[in-house]
Amino acid sequence: MISQNTFLKRSWPMLIQCAEAHRKPRWLPVAKSKLYRIPKRPEVSEEERLELLRVNNNYKTQMRAIRRFYHEEMIKEKSTRDSASSEMSLRLEADEWERCVIINDKWNAQVATEREERRKIQLAEMEELALAKMEAKDKELKERLEKAAEEVRRQKALCETFITPDKLEEAIDYALANPIDYNYAIDLHGKTYLGTTTPTNVHKDEKTSTAV
C-alpha cells in the first residue's frame, strides 16, 4: 500500500499525469466553510421519474435475460462436456462393477461350499451325539428295569414268610413255644450275658454263650 504522501515527497520528477482534481483525503473532516452547507435535493419531475423507472426496468430485465441466457448456455456446455467424459467414466465404472461382481460371486460360492461342508460335519457330529445319548438312555432304562425285577423277586421270596390270617394261629403257637429273650448284654468278644430275672432263662441257662 502506498500513500499519497510518498508520491508527493519523492525526489524524482513526477512522471505520472494525474487527471483527477485535487481532493480532500478521506480521513480529513468536513471543511469549515462547508460545515453547515445543506445540499439541495435534486428535483425530479414525475414524468422524468416515471420515464427513468421504465428505462431502468427495461435495462434490468434485458440484462437479466442476457445473464440467464449465458448462464444456461454455460451449464449446457458443461453438461455436454461432462457427459462426454462421464460416458468414459461410466464405462470404466461398469467394467469395475463387473470385475467386483465376478470376484464377489467367486468368494460367495467358495464360502457357500465351505459352509456346506462344515454343516455336513456338524450334522454328523450331532447325529453321533444323539445316538450316544439314546444309547445311554436305553442302557439306563434297562438297568432300572433289572433293578426293579430284582426287587420284585426279593419281595416275592420274602412273601413266603409273611404271616397271613390262615397262618396266624400257627405263628402264635410257634411264638409261644419258642420264646426269645432279648434281655441280655454283649461284651467286646461277642459273649452274651443273659438276664437273670426273666423266667425263660431258668430253663435254658445251658445255652448262655453263643459266639457271634
Place this chain on the structure above:
Amino acid sequence: MPFMKGRTPIRRTLNYLEAGRLVLKDKIRIFSVAYNIQGKNNNGAKEFVFWYLPQIQYKNPNVQVATLKNLTPSPFVKCYFEDGRKILVDVDNKSKEEILEHLINTVGKSKKVLEAEATMAEKKDNPANFGIGCDRACLCEVYGQIPCSGVVPLPKFMRGKYKNATD
C-alpha cells in the same frame, strides 16, 4: 467417551482411525453388517465389527454404517449403491483380515484411485500454492517476500536500469 476408558480405547484414537484402509466407492450409500454373537462361524464378523467398523465410519463419513445383530442365520455384509444396486458378501467363517481384504478388493477404492485423489486433494490444499482459486492471489502477500514491482518499485540493486548502468 472419556479418554482411555472402556474396552480397547485404541479404537478411538485418531491414529488408529486414520489407519483404516477401506475407503468405499463414491456411489455406496449404506454399508451394513449382519452377524450373530454366538457361534464360531460368526467370530470373524464379530471381530470385524469390533475392530474395523470405527475406521470404516471414520474414513467414510457420508456412508451410513449399520449393524444387524442376531437377526440372521449366517453373517453377511451388504452394500447399497445410490442407484439401487446391491452387493452381498458372505462372510461366514472368515477371519476379520480376510473380510477386510475382500471388501477392499470389491467395494473399496483401489490403491491407484486413492493415490490420485490424495494428490488432487494435496494440490488443492497445499498452502504453498498461490494464484486463482488458492488462499492467496500472489506470492507477494506473504510476509518477507518482495512486493510486486507494480505496487512498490524494486530496490535499485535489483533493477537492470541501475545494475547495468554503464557510466
